[in-house]
Amino acid sequence: MRPYSTELLARAQTVIPGGVNSPVRNFKGVGGDPIFFKQGYGPYLISVDNQKYLDYVGSWGPLILGHAHPKVIKAIQEAVSYGLGFGATTPIEVEMAELITHHMPSIERIRMVNSGTEATQSAIRLARGVTGRNKILKFEGCYHGHADCLLVKAGSGLLTFAIPNSAGVPEAFTNHTLIAPFNDLQAVESLFVDFGEDIAAIIVEPVAGNMNCVPPQPEFLSGLRKLCTQYGSVFILDEVITGFRVGLGGAQELYGVTPDLTCLGKIIGGGLPVGAFGGKKEIMDYLAPNGPVYQAGTLSGNPITLTAGLATLKELTPELYNTLAKTTKTLMTGLKERAESAGLSFQTHQVGSMFGLFFSEEKQIVNYTQVARSDVPHFQAFFHGMLKQGIYFAPSAFESGFVSLAHTTAEIDYTLQASEKVFAWMIEHSLTVC
């Protein structure tokens, strides 16, 4: 029972669309009502009904240190005493830009913005401005925020122009968006043969984190790099999730691929609203005020946001990424063992401390079509079963989960013990056939 959450939802729905400020929060993906939370600390969330949950969402990725890390809180508390922002340049913007360009050498210049959506739509406008071309190529199942030209799905036929997947997006706004299956280099090569001279950019999540979690196949990213070089298109890596999540150098370091532009977000804001895009100097210098591509933001580079971001990034070391990966591997291995011994078909994907859970018999899940074949009712039963045990996974079978540095062996052990009960319950209630 969650009486206060229920009361708040009723109130919220009278003043906020769907009662939420972002759709995925409303539990439509898993059924039931969203939980209202009032506090986070370490790996835990506390609901308004004073129930404690072990959190594997981490605000959708930013909280790699866990909730309310003391050093982050202290840094913000000190910073706010000097004011909340000035709409003018501040030293911390330089410090953040120097730190990011140090860890990601492909980024020679970087512009801060306030969300991942702003970062990706600005990077696309910049790519179009630099190349003078119109088309962009994205991948089915990858999400880059809600810019009109990116709210698309595959149209009819295999190699397709995209069509809008949201009301309010005119066909004209997506006519220049091409779409291909993730991990399908051949499909991309065919699109370049047909449209290469007019493709301004490829934009891709190096690890797809918005269709559950799907890593790139070997040679996929390097193949995209080669095609962009061959055709003079801009190669944009959307590292809003993976940036500083899978390592200090992001997925571009992990997979040894050099983008022309990178989009960042989440962790670089330490949990506060943030985004950024950056890359080669000769591209970034096309941006206002130096160049003809306009982009702006009232609160871009806000000193409080960057204080939270820098305090977070300064805690991260290669050793801690190893710890995160080990903790996550223990969780993934333990869940898979327990699910399979209960008789369930269960797959896990992991890249560093981001992970994906699939109720599926398919051993190799590499694209959206396969993810969409996974058993969503099973995931929903798992989600709610674990929730009853006080464990909060992403309320959608099409999102990634995240482990933080605050998740210790005790939390992993508790999660695995709880999963045994939930998997057993799923079997008893004949949730067995995928």
Ligand code: KE4
């Ligand atoms: P925002 O505009 O929501 O800050 O960022 C958009 C975005 C861009 N690129 C990637 C790879 C992203 O994952 C996102 C946003 N991520 C989702 C969760 N996977 C945000 C959750 C939500 O929409 O509420």
